[in-house]
Amino acid sequence: MKVIVPARGRLDATLADACADISRSRLARLIRDGQVTVDGEVCTRPALGVRAGAVLELELPAATLPDTLPQDIPIDIVYQDEALAVVNKAPGMVVHPGAGHGDGTLVNALLHHVRDLSGIGGVERPGIVHRLDRGTSGLLVVAKDDQAHQHLSAQFADHSAGRRYVAVCLGGPPSGHGTVRSFLGRHPTDRLRFASVDDEERGKRAVTHWRCLAATAGASVVACELETGRTHQIRVHMTEQGWPLAGDPLYRRGDRRIPPALRGLLPDERPMLHGWGLGFTHPRTGEAMFFEVPPPDDFLAVLAALELDWATLHP
Numbered sequence: 064m065k066v067i068v069p070a071r072g073r074l075d076a077t078l079a080d081a082c083a084d085i086s087r088s089r090l091a092r093l094i095r096d097g098q099v100t101v102d103g104e105v106c107t108r109p110a111l112g113v114r115a116g117a118v119l120e121l122e123l124p125a126a127t128l129p130d131t132l133p134q135d136i137p138i139d140i141v142y143q144d145e146a147l148a149v150v151n152k153a154p155g156m157v158v159h160p161g162a163g164h165g166d167g168t169l170v171n172a173l174l175h176h177v178r179d180l181s182g183i184g185g186v187e188r189p190g191i192v193h194r195l196d197r198g199t200s201g202l203l204v205v206a207k208d209d210q211a212h213q214h215l216s217a218q219f220a221d222h223s224a225g226r227r228y229v230a231v232c233l234g235g236p237p238s239g240h241g242t243v244r245s246f247l248g249r250h251p252t253d254r255l256r257f258a259s260v261d262d263e264e265r266g267k268r269a270v271t272h273w274r275c276l277a278a279t280a281g282a283s284v285v286a287c288e289l290e291t292g293r294t295h296q297i298r299v300h301m302t303e304q305g306w307p308l309a310g311d312p313l314y315r316r317g318d319r320r321i322p323p324a325l326r327g328l329l330p331d332e333r334p335m336l337h338g339w340g341l342g343f344t345h346p347r348t349g350e351a352m353f354f355e356v357p358p359p360d361d362f363l364a365v366l367a368a369l370e371l372d373w374a375t376l377h378p
Contacts, residue, residue: 064081064082064120064121065118065119065120065121066078066081066118066119066120066121067116067117067118067119068113068114068115068116068117068118068119069115070115071112071113071114071115072112072113073109073110073111073112073113074094074099074101074106074108074109074110074111074112074113074119075087075090075091075094075109075110077113077119078090078094078099078119078121081119082121085209085210089209090109090121091109093121094106094107094108094109095107095109098121098122099119099120099121099122100119100120101113101117101118101119102117102118103118103120132166132171132174133171133174133175134166134167134171134172134174134175135172135175136167136171136172136175137172138150138152138153138156138169138172138173138176139151139152139153139356140176140177141202141354141356142354143177145179145207145347146206146207146208146210146211146345146346146347147204147205147206147207147211147215147345147346148173148177148189148204148205148207149202149203149204149205149341149354150169150173150202150203150204150205151200151201151202151356152169152195152199152200152201152202152203152338153200153359154198154199154200154330154333154359154361154362155197155198155330155332155333156168156169156197157169157197158170158191158194158195158197158203159191159194170189170191173189173205174189177189177205177207179207180207180208189205189206189207190205190206190207190208190209190211190212190215191203191205192204192205192206192212192215192216192219193219193224193226193292195338196294196295196298196334196336197332198310198311198332198333198334198336199334199336199337199338200336200337200338200358200359200362201228201336201337201338201339201341201356202338202339202340202341202354202355202356203338203341204341204343206346210346211346211347213346214344214346215343215346218343218344219292222290222291223343223344224341224342224343225288225340225341225342225343225353226288226289226292226338226340226341226342227286227287227288227289227338227339227340227341227355227378228286228287228288228289228297228336228337228338228339229276229284229285229286229287229336229337229339229358229376229378230284230285230286230287230297230301230308230334230335230336230337231282231283231284231285231308231309231310231335231362231365231366231369232282232283232284232285232301232306232307232308232309232335233281233282233306233307233308233309233315233320233321233322234281234282234283234305234306234307234320235275235278235282235283235285235301235306236273236275236278236283236285236304236306237275237278237283238275238278239274239275240272240273240274240275241272241273242270242271242272242273243269243270243271243273243300243303243304244268244269244270245259245260245266245269245300245303246259246260246261246262246263246265246266246267246268246269247259247260247266247267247269247293247294247295247296247299248260248265248266248267255313256295256299256313256314257293257294257295257299258299258303259299259300259303267291267293268291269291269293269296269299269300270289270290270291271287271288271289271290271296271297271300272287272288272289272290273285273286273287273288273300273301274286274378276376276378277369277371277376279322279369279370279371280322281320281321281322281323282309282322282325282369283306284366284369284371284376285301285306286378287300287301295313295314297336298311298313298314298334298336299314302314302315307320308334308335308336309321309325309329309334309335309365310329310330310332310333310334310335310365311334311335312331312332312334314334322369324368324369324370325365325368325369328364328365328368329365330361333361335362335365337358337359337362339355339356339357339358339378340353340354340355340378341353341354341355342354357373358373
């Protein structure tokens with residue numbers, strides 16, 4: 064790729080302006096790796112000043128294969144095109160390989176089922192824009208290339224992407240709606256959990272808008288819309304309101320509050336939380352897109368035990 068420098072500036076910034084589909088951090092790596100020449104000479108300094116009229120040439124290597132192996136694991140791809148895929152994640156599936164989960168993840172499955180990945184950061188892999196906890200089911204969007212990943216990540220960062228959830232809570236509000244605002248950080252005594260903390264130096268701003276859809280003896284169904292997307296945000300906020308999620312092994316302690324209708328029905332390590340709605344702007348076309356999926360069978364069984372029906376509750 065050849066670029067004629069329009070005005071004096073830094074090498075990495077000039078390339079970033081000309082290569083909107085490549086992240087600036089990746090361009091800096093390519094420069095340091097000797098993949099860029101300035102007027103025919105290799106330059107490895109991203110901060111180098113380049114003059115107007117200089118000729119830059121970028122050699123973009125082919126995307127390398129990932130360390131993560133493709134696996135033929137069934138997944139529900141709701142939508143896909145050349146830029147992205149929208150997936151309805153099943154409960155119990157880990158999104159990304161990590162400690163204790165080297166395979167069997169959503170990323171392993173995507174590498175098998177999605178064939179036209181252009182590469183994220185030079186690696187032929189799907190770009191995970193946002194995540195769902197292992198036990199949470201529902202929608203998430205995955206980018207296929209750097210440009211889509213940057214565009215979608217920016218929407219989640221500035222809270223313009225819409226994420227809508229439904230939760231079955233133990234106890235809960237009999238009616239009404241409200242907003243929970245706090246700063247979320249690590250729990251002071253349990254490193255596996257998160258909690259609301261005193262200030263933004265110890266945690267990150269978290270905002271959850273909630274609305275009660277139905278209330279029964281000992282349980283309620285609550286719609287939650289995220290203004291921010293922090294780790295365990297809904298689980299923490301509902302617990303701190305006094306309404307822990309049914310089936311949550313981390314934030315609900317003890318069985319005393321489980322309604323008789325739900326005893327023996329709740330799956331292990333499966334908070335009753337489902338991401339039913341997801342909205343964003345398409346990174347290529349600018350089109351506003353919205354997807355929705357009903358809860359999976361285990362969630363519907365809990366609603367049925369409470370004599371409730373998703374068709375009538377649908378937020």
